[in-house]
Amino acid sequence: MNKAAVTVIGLGEMGRALADALITAGHPTTVWNRSAAKADDLVARGAVRASTVEEAVVASPLSLVCLLDYDIADAILRPAAGALRGRTLVNLTNGTPDQAREAAAWATSRGAAYLDGGIMAIPSMIATPQAFVLYSGEKAHFEAHEETLEALGAAKYLGADAGIAALYDLALLSAMNVMFDGFFHSVAMATSHEEGSAVGFTELLVPWLTGMAQVMPAFAADLDSDAEPVLAQGLDVVLASVRNMAQASRDAGVRADYFEASAATLEKLLAEGVTAYTAPAAVRRLRRVS
Structure with a gap:
């Protein structure tokens, strides 16, 4: 069965992982990055390298954007605004709820369908059972591309407000950050004596935290x-x-x-x-x- 074509804009570690997952799943994949050489290994696996953002957007009905921040995403997408009409833009760039809502308003005003997303995985987890991706925006846009999005990780729809995915993304990340801060603090305490071992202590800490999480x-x-x-x-x-x-x-x-x-x-x-x-x-x- 033919798979839907997808474009990936931004080929940092996460963007490359997304593109790799789509190629592996059999989706015709177009890629673009400011540093074109970052696409070399993906092109070798069958991806098409676009020379411009506009060319990348036109190549597929669905474009995934994964960049450092929303300012960069905005600067890269604006020159290709005319190509967005009638296509779906899924912004997987990490940002705040208000930034997501502003991006949604801008994309919608250009005639694009828009979803905002939060990737709850590190690059090596993409396309594994441990990965899931949050999405928010019009439900019809999500349902139209849900099967394709599942190639990245479990696709979880949160609601019509484009900012919800970013809110949950940052809330989940805040829990992770505080957890790791607690881990570092506890290890600093436990290894403050001569017989302290970070590895030995962590063997006790993981089951303790796992139990408390229940x-x-x-x-x-x-x-x-x-x-x-x-x-x-x-x-x-x-x-x-x-x-x-x-x-x-x-x-x-x-x-x-x-x-x-x-x-x-x-x-x-x-x-x-x-x-x-x-x-x-x-x-x-x-x-x-x-």
Whole structure:
């Protein structure tokens, strides 16, 4: 069965991985990059190298854009604006929700169908069961190309607002970044003595974090419910633990900024008469604008 033609604009590590997945899946693939040599290996595998962005867009009904940021994407796509009419543009460039909405408005005004996306994978994960890609924009545009998009990873549609994919993308990345910061902090503590081993410690950390991650759906249920939270812990108990983590960090010669700030917040809450530590209360505090 003939596969739909696809264009990939931007051949950094991720862009090349996207193009490679499409070629492997049998899609006629056109590629473009400012540094044309980055397409050499893809051309050797059967891709067509476009000499201009306009030529690349005209080559396929669907164009995937994967660039450093939205400013670069805008600068590259504007000269090809006339070629977008009647075609679908899927912007997989990392950016903010407002940038995604602005890009959607611009593309739509040029007669293009637009989807914004967030790639939840590193390049080596593309086209594997571990990869998934978030999409937002008009559902009809997503459904028209869903089969093609599945070649990159599980395609997850979030809604008509073009900014939702970017919002979820950055929210998911924020969880990852905080997790890795926590990992680095914990390893700095655990390896502060002579017998400390990052590898040995991590063998304990991974199953611990994996087990604790199983609590998140219960937290989420509390967050979505108007009832009293099911999961609650004494605020005084949490504060005692945070103070101990701060002191142990300082004793190990590791910065304790996060725990010191957390302790200060919890102390203030206790002084205000708050006694329970719950997920809904924690999220409400994060949403406060000072």
